Amino acid sequence: MSSSEKKVPKSLKECYATDNVSSNLWSWSERLEVWGGRVLVILIIIGIISTIGQAIQVVDIDEDLVFITVITSIITWILYAFIEYCVYHVLSLLIASLATIVQNTRITANIAIYNVAKEEGLFNEEPETHSSPKTKQPSGYSLSKLANGRTDSNGSWICKECGTKNDARKLYCKDCGKYK
Secondary structure, eight states: OOGGGOBOOSSHHHHHOOOHHHHHHHHHHHHHHHHHHHHHHHHHHHHHHHHHHHHHHHHHHOGGGHHHHHHHHHHHHHHHHHHHHHHHHHHHHHHHHHHHHHHHHHHHHHHHHHHHHHHTTSSOSSOOOTTOTTOOOOTTOBHHHHHTTTBOTTSOEEOTTTOOEEOTTOSBOTTTOOBO
């Protein structure tokens, strides 16, 4: 969907609604966090079993090395488990950050579209009701329709407040100072 086909939100509540992309990213973030915790537990169990196996092998060779072997093996497996958990946790945080960026960008864009539509008078200030015939915005109103009537063929725009023709590069009216 291109930006000119984006639908105009009818209320601020619609601007803040979570979309599927953000929802899926949040789900993946949670799944990675849970998976990281599960793999941590599995690595701890494997580490305990491995340490016991190494201790049994060392006892047969030299009983004096058992303590050093057990400590070394425990530290190694704790390090493996910690690094693994940190990797999954960081991946989860990165995906959660991406979800936040996507969601906040969409919300910002929706609020901007909503404000432009509000300035254009496409709908009333009153909260919408399904039975209200006062709503000016037809369903499916797009951004391309919002721009119509505000610019001419040169790209110049006409101030709705005072009727002054302004340069396309200017955001504020040269006479009254109202925003484009």
